[in-house]
Each structure stands twice: as structure tokens, then as C-alpha cells.
Amino acid sequence: MNRIKDNFNRIWQDFYLVIIMVFLYAPIATMMVLSFNSSKSRTQWGGFTLQWYTQMFASRNIMDALYNTLMIAFLSALIATVIGTAASIAINSMKAVPRTILMGITNIPMLNADIVTGISLMLAFIAFGISLGFQTVLIAHITFNIPYVILSVMPKLKQTSRYTYEAAMDLGASPIYAFFHVVFPDILPGVLSGFLLAFTMSLDDFIITHFTRGAGINTLSTLIYSEVRRGIKPSMYALSTVIFVVVLLLLLISNFAPRRKQADQT
């Protein structure tokens, strides 16, 4: 009796999983199919083509935007990691009250709505007289990236013992030497994951970039937005497909390939 009921439950559950999966993937699958459709119509199949892919790779706009996106993601993650790691070490050695205040400030850009963060930064850049362009997007991305670095490094720092650091100093190591040879190796996983998290956040951002970008600077997100408002071109479907496949492969490799244990790091 129970077994029948369990089976029934199981089928019902599988059904539910499939429904949600269809909901999540049908739109993506549609775009993939359309990216190979030689007809611009979305309802008629005009034959298989790769022309939208050629068009995409030949487009200076798309390639520029790709370059900007990666450049900003890399630089902002790098700078945020340096500033954030240094800040974590300082915050970790602080007393409760200043620490709480600093952590509170750190939380603001994460909890605030993107539209407010974006607008506030735009107002500040104009007030400071910084011309909107590559540099302002970069500053904005560093700003919202720093908290992720701090939040990944802090737990690692808490696990390290301050005594080893002090022991190294007692043995004659300079603070800098002691830091790089004693503390840093311990927090390295946290620093790395902070960097990666920051990189990802930067790649995904649209709203903050939308308000802080200037002349001739497009990231993939802002480019797609303006293209879509002008009318959907099939090369956008090609771009979607490429992004999806790249993300899929990378996530598969990182999640399911054998690799060093990194679990519990957060």
C-alpha cells in the first residue's frame, strides 16, 4: 500500500520538476532554435543557417562590448580584491563597535536596490566632475564588488589564529613577511572566491552600468538593452546561444570535474 503511494508521490514529484524545467528552459531553447533559422520570422522555419553567428562575430559593436565587459569585470574584480582583502584584515583586528559600523556600510550596496545605487553614483560622478565613461563604470563596479570580497575573506580570517602570525613576528619576521608567509596562504581560498564572485557580479550587472556609462562605452548588457529597444535581431539570438553554451560548459567543468575540495569554505 505504502509503496504504491510512494510511487505515486514520486511520479507526481517528477512531473512537477519537469514542468518547472520546461518553464525555465523553453524560452532559452526557443532562442537557440531561432538562432539557426535563416528566416527572420519567428514562426516560420526558413532553413538552417549560421549567418547570424557570422554577423555577430563580425559586428564591431558586439565585439567592443564583449571586450569592455571582460575588461571591466577583470579590473574591477582585481582592484576590489586588493582593497577588500586589506580592509578585511583591518576590520578583523578592530573592536566590536567600529567593526559593526564598517560591516554595516559594507552591506549597503548589497542590500540597496540597483536603481538607487546607480543613480546615486551618477549624481556623485557629476558632482565630482568625473566625465562619464569607462572609468566611471569601472569605479561603480569596484564599489559594488568590494563587499563580496570582504564577505568571502572575513570567514577565512576568523578561522586563522592570530598566534601563528605573532609567533612568526616573535621569531623575527617583519609584519609584511609574516603576513605573506603565514596569514595569506590561509585566506587565499577566500580571496580567490571573492575575486570570482566579484568578476561574476560585474559581468551580470545592467542597471548600475546603465546609469554610469558614458560616450561610446557599452557592455554586453547595455548593448543588448539598446538593441532590443530598436527591434530584435537574430544576431541577438546567436549571442544568447553562445553565452548559454559557454556558461553551461564552464559550470559543468567546474562542478563535476574532479577538483580539489573547496566545500565548506563559506
Place this chain on the structure above:
Amino acid sequence: MKKRFFALTMTTVTAVSLLAGCGGKAPAGDSAQSGTESASDSGELYVYNWGEYIDEDVITQFEDETGIKVIYDLFETNEEMYPVIEAGAVNYDVVCPSDYMIQKMRENDMLAEINFDNVPNISQIDPKYMEMSKAFDPDNQYSVPYCWGTVGILYNTKRLEELGVDAPTSWEDLWDERLSGEILMQDSVRDAFMVALKKDGYSMNTANETELAQAKQDLIDQKPLVQAYVVDQVRDKMIGGEAAVGVIYSGEMLYIQEEVQNLGLDYNLEYVLPKEGTNLWVDSWVIPKNAKNKENAEKWIDFMCRPEIAKANFEYITYPTPNKGAFDLLDADMQGNKSVFPDDADLAGSEVFTYLGDDVDSIYNNLWKEVKSN
């Protein structure tokens, strides 16, 4: 808030880093953006133009010829362009707004006088359009016409037949209840009010509050019939058969008809100038006062006035050109195409937008917001 979420997926984060390695190998080309401070030397030119409003080969040609690096950026509406220039957040060197916006910029002291010694090709512009420009630039000191045109109704002949509706001839027809969900309106405040004001027989430059209130009410009444308020999308949506009628700029016509043929569509798209008259507009190059490369901007304007260049642009964007030299280079068929180059008689009752002052502007904006939020 969204960002907090990503903390949850830390385990999957590792992968995305590899994106850098992968994407980096893509042919990013040598076109790296020089996102640094706008240089004070004259090696650069910041151009701010409408979307799809130039033949991109022309930009390359200009760069090759002058050695000036063009940083080219787009805006969608005049209203969107203005705050960018006003805030001086980016120092553009040459911008292409429409008539009333040029007037607004001029009155607010945001434009630099053009040194016409550097723009000899100004002689190519048909004097008729220089005359027309005087409506917003009385002494022809600040602007050089780039394109002009009208606003009209584009309709899908087959779809109208299916709905049993006659081809539109007036703005009034955009209030036909049988067209429910089939109308595309312009998503910019002055264009939208123009349609309602002209329908009611008022001037599209009115500041009279009762006339505006009536226009607002008309737009609210029309809203259930409207499928979407769009700007540049109207072109692709009409080609795609998304809607039966759309308010559109005249210059899109040639491209649309060509595209309909290329795609072998089983319907025709026709353009009509409503009988109440319409918006006659001019888009002109201007140089903002805070431009850092004024001489380069003048070189750019001069280049755009060159007949062959104006012709190339016309053939690409298909908006009527005020350039006499370029017009003469066109074949007779094109010169006689009335939907591109309408006769003066067709334009009776049409007006050019004028800037009405900040106070009236904000009245328009508020009324438009009421329409949109209704």
C-alpha cells in the same frame, strides 16, 4: 538585493571565472575603447546621434581621411539627449537634435557658434532648409541641417482588410475602436501630443491648458487601443506584422518597402500623411558649448555636407536629405518619390515644433505621465 543571492551559489562561481580566459580569446579586435578622459588634443571626436542614423562606412571614411578617432554614441529621443548634454557628464563635440530641442539648447546657452569658414560645404545645403531652420536658429549660426522629414501613419494593407477598416487618412483614424491592440504610438511626449492636438485641430505648439487637457484625455481614451508605445521599434514591428497601423517617421519608408520585398511578405506597408497636417521636422548638427574638439566637430559637419557623403547616408538611412548636391546625384525615380520628398502642397497644415519654455515643458511631461500611468 539580487546580489545577495549570488552568495548562495558560491560553489558554481568558480566556473564563471573561466569565462575570462575563453571570452578573451574572442576576436576583440584592435578597436579597444579609449575610455580615458576626453583628451584636450584634437585627435578625437565625440559624436552623439540618433540610432541607425548614419552609414557606418562614412564614419570609417572620415577617420581614415582626417586621422581623427570618432567615439560614436546613440540616443533614442531628444528628451533623453538633453540631460546628458546639460549635465556635461560627457563632453560631446557634435550632436544631432531636432528643431525644438536645438531652440531649447540655444536659449539655455548650451550651443557654440559654428565657424562657417571651416564648413565650406554649407553651400550644398538647399537654401530652403536654411530658411526653415530660422524657426529655431534665427541667424543660422548654430545648426547645419542633416535630415528632414514628416511624421505619418504606416499601415498594413492586408491586416486592415482583415479587420474591415479603410486605409487611414487622418489622425482621427487612430481612435477607431476596431483597431484595438493594433496601434503603435510614438513613445516621446511631443510626438504623442502632436497626434492628439492635430486631431483636435489645434497647433502642436500650443500652451493652452484646455487644449492640452483635451489632448491628454484623448490620449487616455486611445490607450486601450494602443498595443505599445515605441520609438525605433515601430519599424521592425510593422515589418514583422505585429500591428496594423503605426505612427512613424517618413524616412523609414524606403527601408521598409525594400525589406517587405526582400522578405517576400504577403502584405504591403503604405505610408500616409494625415490630412490635418503633421510634424515637419529637421534634425541638424550642432556643437555644444562644452565641446572639447570644436574644430574636429566642424570638420565632421563639413564632411557630412559633402554631396557624395550625404548621398551615401541617404541611401543607407533613407531619410530625406536637405543636401541639394546629394539630391542632384539621385536618379530621377527617387527624386520623384513623393513619400520621401513630399510636395509642398502635401505639407499644408504641417508645423515645425518650437520650444515652449521650461514651464510648458513640465506641463507636457506631467500630462504625459498621467497618460502613461492611467
Place this chain on the structure above:
Amino acid sequence: MSKKMLSGPYLLWMIGFIIIPLALIVYYGLTDKNNVFTLANVLSIATAEHSKALWLSLGLSFASTLICLVLAYPLAMILRNRQMGQGSFIVFIFILPMWMNFLLRTLAWQTLLEKSGVINGILTALHLPTQSLINTPGAIVLGMVYNFLPFMVLPIYNTLCKIDDNTINAARDLGANFTQTLLWVWFPLSVPGVISGITMVFVPALTTFVISNLLGGSKILLIGNVIEQEFTKGSNWHLGSGLSLVLMVFILLSMALIAKYDKNGEGSAF
């Protein structure tokens, strides 16, 4: 001492690019064009068009949050009961779409919903009447649910995974049926995740302007659209800032909610 100096760059950065910008919003929000103090910008939320936009935003984001919760809770429970770790393939499947660009995901729905789009194409092929799907409040809710569903699934899933099997078995052994276990064991223990999920869906849904622009045909004005347009088109930054301040009240409320129910950050990984 030297350790504390390490926070120098960070402090300067945060003051320059977080504190001062926010202070600027407050300043702009509370002054008029002549830099005179006024509450008019904030109070303008009460005007017909702004309050309509706010109520509509609240309504649509509430609806999408509710739908997300109803869809996500059973999903999280099923995934949890399959006893798979977070690295498992099936959990991975449900997170994957998240990594695609947000705009591309919205674009996909535009493709499906448009009048000559895929869904209507299928309907026509089946000789069914076409539907007007796009540019309706329903399309916007759909876009929100699609984009933000994983924000709800993951926090709930994470808290459910932390519930010990023995707790559930104990409840069963004591004679609780499924509904009772759900109501008195599962749900109370997953509150931090649920709250976390709710705020993570509600706040971005409330403040979005992208989804309403792309799937609403600019016919539907949400409070996010009003603010965006004040900055990019209306050029009344004072009004836009004033309305942002109103919006921040809701953000603060949700932060307070998290602080109350999710003290240990169980709903997230931190």
C-alpha cells in the same frame, strides 16, 4: 596599528562612492531647483500618477513574489528530499538559467509572447485564436517570476537542507501526518529562507524598470520607470531623487525583516 591603516583605502572608497552618493540623493530629494529645502519631491508620491505607479508596482511585485513562493517551496522540498548535495546535477539544472544574462532572459520572453511571436505562431498552427499576451500586467508578472524564481528556490532549499532528517522522522513517529509535519516542522524551520527569498524577489521586482519596458510596451508605468525617466528624460533629478527616497523606505523595511528573521544569515551562504 598598521593593520588598521589597511582599512584606509577601503574607508576612503566607501565614503566617496557609497556615503556621499547616498547623501546626494537625500540632498537632491529634499531640495528644489533653486536648492531650497522642500518636501514636495517626496510628497509628490501622493499625486495620482505617482501613487498609481507605486500601487501597481507593489501589486505586481506582490503577485510575483507570491507565485514564486508557491512554485519554489514544493520544488525546494522535492530537491531536498531527493537527498542530493548542492553540487548535484539536478540542483544545478535549476540554477543554470540564472547565469544567463538577465536581459537575454527577458528578450526570450518577448520573442515568445509577441503578437507574431512563437506562442501565437503555435496557436495559429493549431487553428486557435491568437492571444494578446505581451504588453499586459500578466506579461510583466511572468517576466518577474521567470527572472527571480531562482532567488526564491535557493534560500529555501538551503534552509531545508539544514533540517535534520531525525526531526522529520520524530514528527512522523509521533503520528503527525504530512500536512501537520509541513505546517509545524518544515515551515517554521525554513522561515529564514522564506523571508530571505521573499525580500530577494520583492525588492528587485518592486524597483525594476527593465522588465516593464521590454514586456510592457511602455504602456505600463511602474515606479522604477518613473524614476528612471525623471533621470534620463524628464531631467528633474530632484523629483527622481525624492521618489528614490520613498523607494528606499521599502528597502529598509525588507532589510529590517531580514535582520529579524534571518539573524544568522542562514538564508544565504554567509
